[in-house]
Amino acid sequence: MKKGDRLDDLLLELGQRAYTLLLSRGAKHHEAEDVIQESYYKLMTFLPELKTEQIKPWFYRVVLNQYIDEKRKQTKSVYVSSDFFDQIKEDESSHGSYQQVDHLDQIESEFEKIKPEYQEILTLKYYYDLSYDDIADILSIKPNSVKQKLARARQSILKERKDSNGT
Numbered sequence: 001m002k003k004g005d006r007l008d009d010l011l012l013e014l015g016q017r018a019y020t021l022l023l024s025r026g027a028k029h030h031e032a033e034d035v036i037q038e039s040y041y042k043l044m045t046f047l048p049e050l051k052t053e054q055i056k057p058w059f060y061r062v063v064l065n066q067y068i069d070e071k072r073k074q075t076k077s078v079y080v081s082s083d084f085f086d087q088i089k090e091d092e093s094s095h096g097s098y099q100q101v102d103h104l105d106q107i108e109s110e111f112e113k114i115k116p117e118y119q120e121i122l123t124l125k126y127y128y129d130l131s132y133d134d135i136a137d138i139l140s141i142k143p144n145s146v147k148q149k150l151a152r153a154r155q156s157i158l159k160e161r162k163d164s165n166g167t
Contacts, residue, residue, distance in 0.1 A: 014056060015040065017128065018063040024123060027067060035070060039063045057130070057137035064138060110160040118153035125150055 015036050022032035039062045043055070050058055111119060124135045125146075136143040 010055065014059050018060060021128065022063065022067055025067065031070065035063060035066045038066050057134040061138040110157050110164065113160045114153060114156040118149065118156055121146065121149050122153050
């Protein structure tokens with residue numbers, strides 16, 4: 001396999017994952033495609049300056065920034081769409097039990113009640129399985145801040161769980 005083929009495969013995978021990320025953030029199909037196209041253009045411009053391990057977090061950061069810029073032109077807030085959970089439910093219902101799907105409904109409800117910044121960091125960590133360093137690069141914060149925000153996000157989810165259970 002040639003080096004160019006590996007790069008092509010990496011770029012395709014990044015584009016597909018970024019597309020899913022944008023849809024989970026509430027982007028429409030055409031918006032996500034436009035953002036990814038613009039991000040690919042920026043990546044190709046800066047590719048010679050990037051190390052291989054920097055490509056993934058850099059690309060996600062560019063995609064998120066581009067999407068946020070586009071959304072700011074339209075509105076002041078960005079939310080995770082319910083399509084994110086619908087996709088997970090479909091995956092789980094085909095492989096898991098009804099109880100797991102019901103549990104996902106509870107998690108979705110709790111997730112929607114927390115701050116958008118907590119939603120974003122939880123999505124990057126647990127849905128995209130990114131490292132603390134990658135998340136820090138994407139969000140332009142320190143890795144320790146990522147850990148701190150993840151801890152606060154988890155606490156917020158637990159608080160929502162307690163509140164919904166009435167305890």
